[in-house]
Amino acid sequence: MSDAVATRAPTDWKTGAMQQRIRRRYSAERRFRLLGLGAVMLSAGFLVFLLVTMLGNGIKGFTQTEVRLDIDFEKSALFIDPAALRGPSADAALAAADLEGTVRTAASSQYGAAGAGLLSESAWLRVREAVKEDPALLSRRATLWLPAASPIDIAAKGEGAPEAERIHAQLEGRNAVRTGFNWNFLTGSDATDPAAVGIWGAFKGSLLTMLVTLALAFPVGVLSAVYLEEYAPRNGWTDTIEVSINNLAAVPSIIFGLLGLAIFLNVMHLPRSAPLVGGLTLALMTMPVIVIAGRNAIKSVPPSIRDAALGVGASKIQVVFHHVLPLALPGILTGTIIGMARALGETAPLLMIGMRAFIASPPGGVTDPATALPVQIFLWSDEVSRGFVEKTSAAIIVLLVFLLAMNGLAIYLRNKFERRW
């Protein structure tokens, strides 16, 4: 018996072949680590490139160049009864007055024949606001800062045509130009003039759409997950449903848009372009994601916890609501946020249900016409005017900040509810 053992020579770990094998193992290890590092670096590089270009362009979208304009209202050809400005008839009175002409005349007299071209087309709207706020202006000479025309604005930010650069330098010499934070961009809505556009309308549209999506997709998704995981018998039907849900999560979003168009608009006659319809459509898209994430989270709750609760006489529903759901909540929330983030960035289905219309005022409720952030970005990127380029980037920054805020909330909630067992 010991013969066989004795004749077998002990392994020599020091031979050249062995040493080579060890070296090869080490280099394979190193190579793999470098490859992994390279992959991470590559994605990080793309991310940095994206952020740098977006921020570089977008930051300019948040500022606006303004040109000083002195208007002598007394000498102008305006006929407005100051008394009419105090009542509810103010808007009508202002609409009748030729403010646009007044602004043009004042600009020409101050900056020469091309003076009107220095100001944005919507500059007179700012004058209207100022007069409405302070009717006393009409009886004196006033100095107003009005948004500059796009070429001047771009020149002020250092990228203008030589001609515009020259005019801008002249204006600067006369101390008649300034660049400040563009509050209007955060509070206004879409407009045809890039100097006057704002993101608030689209932001509010996105917010309302997301609320509808969450209110619908979260309860339905979680309840479906609970039922499928805890109650449904294991048979062919459950398998079919499971496969269908997995497939549904992979369906291209444009198809959900068509579905929304066919059902919510054509059959149910819900209002077109409304956040309600957008939310319903995106909820269809988000729900499968929540169901899948929810089922996985519920599955990962240890069976011993269920046994413990059943063992002291908890009913099935008590087991689910007192123990399983609270423990599965972090996972469910993570899945929900992933689904919601996808829905927030979704453009295609919203185009199908008409949320791509030009909407110049923020929606008041879920049934008002509205647009959404990604759709707004898409629309602006399509505009001809040079001024929209930086506005598009600025809108992308707003969308990214919205997304980051949502993810931050998700991480906070997950850490808050996370428990160990």
Next chain:
Amino acid sequence: MKQETELGQQAGQNIMMTARNVSVFYGGKMAVNDVSIDISKDDVTAFIGPSGCGKSTFLRSFNRMNDTIPNARVEGRIELDGEDIYASGMDVVQLRARVGMVFQKPNPFPKSIYENVAYGPRIHGLAAGKTALDEIVQRSLRRAGLWEEVKDRLTDSGTALSGGQQQRLCIARAIAVDPEVILMDEPASALDPIATAKIEELIHELRGRYAIVIVTHNMQQAARVSQRTAFFHLGNLVEYGDTSQIFTNPRETRTKDYITGRYG
């Protein structure tokens, strides 16, 4: 089979639970084969036997925990105080409150120590108010021999306790709903010897107040804690009798072989 029925009738006077011709199937596989047994109110009854002999499965059919396993099927009749627990009118929730269970692996809820014990009384509406609930929690923890160790940190998580403390917490949780029977499925198999000794001591103290059925791998443990012992092999009840008799003078050769360590 006649013999096994006789074996089952050997229990003492105060009979808490009776099983008659009970068989348990997982799908087509028979795990417990036609077992009849009486569980005494005043004694600790131990189920011993090699792995896979069906003793845990049989134990779980006493409070219908097998219901949660898909494809599990129980035949025969099990009675609690003369009531058929598999009758259609039987409320499973109530049954499990009357027949509590302690599991092999300590499984406290990931909640505070207080909440772990208060959970059962709360869902069954056993306490009229906060003070009554406090009393139940304190009494249960005292009976489980845990009160002195945890009274100052009732709000700490139950999962932060040591393994032995967790298992005593699970026992406190089981007795908080005032059950008539406590089923213990290898309650000390995941614990160190000192924690095991504490659990055994606790079982001694609880004897008489609750009917206790304990499944164990450890024959010395069965000899130490139980008054009655049932030996299972391959799904069959081989022998059932007083613990002293089973360990000193077994009637069956299979029992004798197992106890002397010839297999297992």
